[in-house]
Amino acid sequence: MIRHLLELEELGVEGIQAILQLTDRFVEVGERAIPKVPALRGKTVANMFFEDSTRTRLSFDVAAKRLSADVLTFSASSSSLNKGESIRDSVETLEAMGINAIVVRHGSSGVPQQITRWVNEGISVINAGDGWHAHPTQGLLDAYTVCEHFRGPAGPAASLQGLHVGLVGDILHSRVARSDIQAYTALGATVTLIAPATLLPADISTWPVRVSQDLDQVLPTLDVLGLLRVQKERMVEGSIGSIREYIEEFSLTQRRVKLLSDTAVITHPGPVVRGVEVTGSVLDEYPRVLKNRQVSNGVAVRMAVLFLLLGSGAELA
Amino acid sequence: MPNRLVSYFFKGGEVVDQNGRRYENVAVSNGMIVKEPSDDATEIDINGCVISAGLVDLSVNFGEPGSEDVECIDSGSRAAARGGFTAVLNSSDIFPVLDSAPVLAEAERLFTKSVCEMRPSATITVGAKGLALAPLRELSAKGVRWFSDRGTIENKNLLRKAMEYSLSGSVISVRPQSGSLNGNGAMHEGKWSAILGLPGEPSISETSEVAAIIDLAHVTGARVHLDRISTAESVQLLREAKRNGIEITSSVTIQHLMFTDSDCVAYDPMYRADPPYRSDEDREALIVGVKDRTIDVVVSDHRPATAEAKELPFDQSVKGVAGIEATAALLMGSCGLDLEVALDALSWSPAKVAGFVNHGNLILPGNVANLTVFNPRISWKYESREQISLGRNNPYFEKMLTGRVIHTIYRGELVVTDSEVVI
Amino acid sequence: MADRERRMTPPFGGVFVATSTVLDQAQVHRALTRISHEIIEKNRGLDNIVLVALQTGGAQVAEHIAQLLFEIEGVDVPTGTIDVALYRDDIGLRPVMPEAETTIPVDLTAKTVVLVDDVLFTGRTIRAALDALNDFGRPRAVQLAVVIDRGHRELPIRPDFVGKNLPTRREEVVDVNPEGVLLGVMRK
Structure with a gap:
């Protein structure tokens, strides 16, 4: 069972197909009059964006909210990182608030993977783009x-x-x-x-x-x-x-x-x-x-990923 | 380090020196190797162990003065002794930079705290900035033999002048890395940097400099050392240079004989190094280079850092590891080298290259007793909490290693016994 | 019982072993015919009726009822499907995956929705379905039709139309398939 989504290699073909199949369901949810389901009620998703990215952050934001999860946004420019706090300390602070997933964007390759080594079991790390490495x-x-x-x-x-x-x-x-x-x-x-x-x-x-x-x-x-x-x-x-x-x-x-x-x-x-x-x-x-269909589907794909990691309890890869 | 009047008699070990291997007991008295043990000599059984000249490390970074939080001379030299070293050459890569007589005087005053012989290296240019020559002759006259800016000197004319200007007996040491070709690399440029999406430092960044420096060494006739080479091409260039009679020496770090770029796969900053760990072919070529003695010296490149400095993003983290306590075990235990080759690279050659006259000598009566006793078969776990060095950047933590330094004898005195520092 | 539910009922997995036949194909047909008449009677016709089948077990049943309604009244009743996985109250407690399509062909506001499922058990699936329906509009009324009511309700939910009331033990499994209804157990 996978806990984190860092890159696609680790999913394998079947893992990718499973997420795309689940995406079908969430595309349909997105077309409803009320495009919101209670699946992740009570879960908290933290968006940690160390690099500016309006679209990806908004897309994850909408995805989490359409699953009824709560969303915290930690953006580097307004955070204590400017005061010299380390990434690890920031992550541990969020962790202490009781979160279920961290969506990470960082300008340096590998940071999401480094974060997985610092979080407790039960927290999923989702890579929202790291350096030149993966998205x-x-x-x-x-x-x-x-x-x-x-x-x-x-x-x-x-x-x-x-x-x-x-x-x-x-x-x-x-x-x-x-x-x-x-x-x-x-x-x-x-x-x-x-x-x-x-x-x-x-x-x-x-x-x-x-x-x-x-x-x-x-x-x-x-x-x-x-x-x-x-x-x-x-x-x-x-x-x-x-x-x-x-x-x-x-x-x-x-x-x-x-x-x-x-x-x-x-x-x-x-x-x-x-x-x-x-x-x-x-x-x-x-x-x-x-281009615009990519944006709409982006929300559905991210809902599928969040639901898979946080809600389904399903076995994948 | 005051010499107490102590005598030891090491019995049952195998002596390994430049004259070969033999089972022979070794008596030490009043700081010297002697023919017969004195009556009051403490007998030490070293059955199953090898007794050799003390190890010599030409690249350590003890942060005193200036960076005592990462390592001070006390902690660094004790760690070195535990690793079997009786002499270390401290890097000029410290702050304040050692580029003048007053800083030298302060460094030498601090070095008296060391439990092994510790020598400074000075920079080639003022402030290691690569713009103007440091007072090489004055420092040389005051006993500095090793000059290095730790990086390369981009201005090759200035580097040539340094080679010509330095007094005979001085070594000009250059870490070959082109400032313009290095690609601001976080790791080796190759298939792994492509996969991991990290900026790569290409091999030519080093190789182009090696070629240029060999030519300069040839033209000037200066004693030139290439510090920490990392590529197969560098080994080949050096091999040819030596064949052509050019007097140039080189070193490689123990880590570069152990790790490759594929070790960066989990973005663990522990595997960020300077120079970067290269491909597997490079690693193999380096081992061959040590075996056939193209590469003269293996160094620990002990480069302590705080835990925080290794928790930064990979491309921003500090480079290198603090592994001096494991270097001998790794080279003699894990690299598949003959013991003689390993000892040549860790003791005999570095002592000669850097002029540590009382180290790396034959195990003969009349020589200063700087000795290391090594058990090549013992298996042990490198426990992080037992480490002496303050550096937390160590990929060997909690790993099982084969072969361990048991005793270190510096100027006739037991500094390390049963793998523990005792002074 | 739906494949999905079978797979997810603890202990997970296993093989269904039938112990007795509850209804054969003809009996199911008769039961659904009766239910169809009851739907028409209760609603005084089929105006504003929408059938919504619970995925995946209810889908076949709903199709069957729609066919019968057409035969009886000559009216094509709009029929949709709904997957309630994302509305379940046990997400995180056991593997839950939305696996089948949700298609609601019309706006449900002011319609009378007849939810159709194969087996009514704890009532939790129906609770999730009631939540889900709200996201497609505000029906005038919601009714429930099931082939088998096997008891063991955990919520105040009762069916409006029942093919057969079947007393069961909790660990037993009811399997509704095109050939009929079987009672059995899961064997490892």
């Missing part, structure tokens, strides 16, 4: 959204077999890319990474992916185009020459979007930097942009 609920919600689009509700054996997913952008610094790769490939999709070598990790020989530096060539073969954010500071560190040059080669422009097949979909984890990874009008005009 498991994002991986799950992306896979769910793609599955839903192409195959309908996930059911007990969600599969993306036969689909070709391209992830474009800053892979090196992207926790979303790492979790997406795990989720997509676990469900049988083929994944191609498209980025200049400076935005890829030095050694991805163990990753189950293909790599390309030619977006134009890959686009027609894709069923899913996953756009990733590119930050302008990458220019300063010499990972890209200029934004103009990056757009020229790797941005989804009006010209390039025409290379996509008639059925291909576009995903974006948000927030979008319009004009860098994608031309703004493409997002507005292309008929199959799943």
Whole structure:
């Protein structure tokens, strides 16, 4: 039985499928007139966000509240961390208040895993994004959204077999890319990474992916185009020459979007930097942009994860 | 350390020194190894043990003066003695930085508290900032033999000048790490850094510096030491340099013979190190380098830290471990080395490299009695609560180790007996 | 009894071993026909009636009743399903997983809902269902139809329409399947 959700690797294919199947139920709950169930009444979920993240925090917030859990929010900027308190002391303080789960976002890879070593049994740690490492609920919600689009509700054996997913952008610094790769490939999709070598990790020989530096060539073969954010500071560190040059080669422009097949979909984890990874009008005009569906499904996926870890008592993986 | 007039007679052990192995009893009197035990000599049975020259550690970080909370000379030197060391070279990586005669004088005054021989190293540049040369000749004249900024010196012209300017007998020690190629790495750059999403420090960050420093050593003819190498390529470069007759020495930490980048998998800051633990191929190449004596010296790189400093996020935590009490056991017990090789790397070579003239010598009457008695077969548990060092950063806590230092004799006196410090 | 409930009744797991047949297929059909007539009679027709089946055991029963209602009155009664796992009062006490679809085809406000389940036991599932229904609107009335009422109620809940009252021991298990109703026990 799993207690924490740190990354997707540890779930295995069946674990991922079980969460997606449960997500079906919570998508339905979200469509009700009163989209709230009493399942986690009396449970308390603490959101510990050491790094700013409005969307993920709100999504976990809504998910917990729709399950009737109580939510505490601990944000680093307004907390005693500014006064030099250690993460461990902060965690232990929350623990003493009687919480059941900690949802952690931190700029350094591995912090959620470190926290698991400091909490008592009975407290679940959920990774809401750590450094460049993992963002498991994002991986799950992306896979769910793609599955839903192409195959309908996930059911007990969600599969993306036969689909070709391209992830474009800053892979090196992207926790979303790492979790997406795990989720997509676990469900049988083929994944191609498209980025200049400076935005890829030095050694991805163990990753189950293909790599390309030619977006134009890959686009027609894709069923899913996953756009990733590119930050302008990458220019300063010499990972890209200029934004103009990056757009020229790797941005989804009006010209390039025409290379996509008639059925291909576009995903974006948000927030979008319009004009860098994608031309703004493409997002507005292309008929199959799943961005908003990703956000809705994100709530359902997080409800599924919270319910699994806190409520179900179910055995998983 | 005053010499009390004491005599010991170590019986039943196996002597191992540069002349080989032999079963021989060793008599110690008035600080020296003597031919015959005196009448009042205390007999000590060391059956099943090896008696060798005392161990010499060329990289320890005792925080006094300045960082007494992580380690002071008393605690550090006792820990060293318990680990079998009779001589240690303290890092210049302390605050205040040892870059002038007054700081040297203060350091030497404090070093008298040590229960083993303790020597300072001084920085090559003022404040270890890499901008202007420290008074190498003055410090050298006052007895400093080891100069190191602990990191590399980016300005290679300045490094060349340091090599040329230093007096003969001085060692210029450089930890090869490129400031511009290091990638601000939290760990080794490779498949594990890709998986774990941590910034990686590539091997070339070290290897490029090793190549440059070997060339400088060749051109200047200075005595140059490469401090804590970590890559297979570095070992190969050194092997070739030595084959070409370039006088350059090097060290590796015991940890780099034990751990690899895959040990970072649980983000345990205990496995963050400087240089980072490399790939398994690198680790194997380092062990081969020690075996074939390309790498002269193995160091503990005893780098004590508080528990808090190792509870930070992995990429912000302090590097290194405080393992001096286990170093000998690990090298002689776990690395699959011949005892002679291990002792060469832990005693004979480092004593020669750093000029500890009374250490690492033959076990012969007339030599100063700096000795270590080691039981290679004993199994023991490294209990954290029994550790002497104040450092809480120790991956060996509560682990079972094979081989243990039983007695340490410094200038003829038993400092450690039955693995406990007794003075 | 639903597969789900069977799996989750402590001791968990085991194999159902039938000891006797309670109703055969024809008897079930007759019982449901009677229930259908009672529903029509009690509600003076089928205006504003919605059948809501409890997942998963009630689903087949509700379909059967809907079919009979159509045969009798010629009216297609809206039929939905509801999974009450998320409303249970024993979450955290035993494994609880929502496994089946909830589909409520119409707004329940001002409707008369007939909840349909296979077996009525402690009443806790019905309590959860009453809570769940509230989230889909405010029904004018809620009625309960079950194939078997086996007693052992733990809450003040009683059925409006019952196929058969069956005295049981607590540890016994009632299995309602398309071929009939069996009484038995779980064996490891």
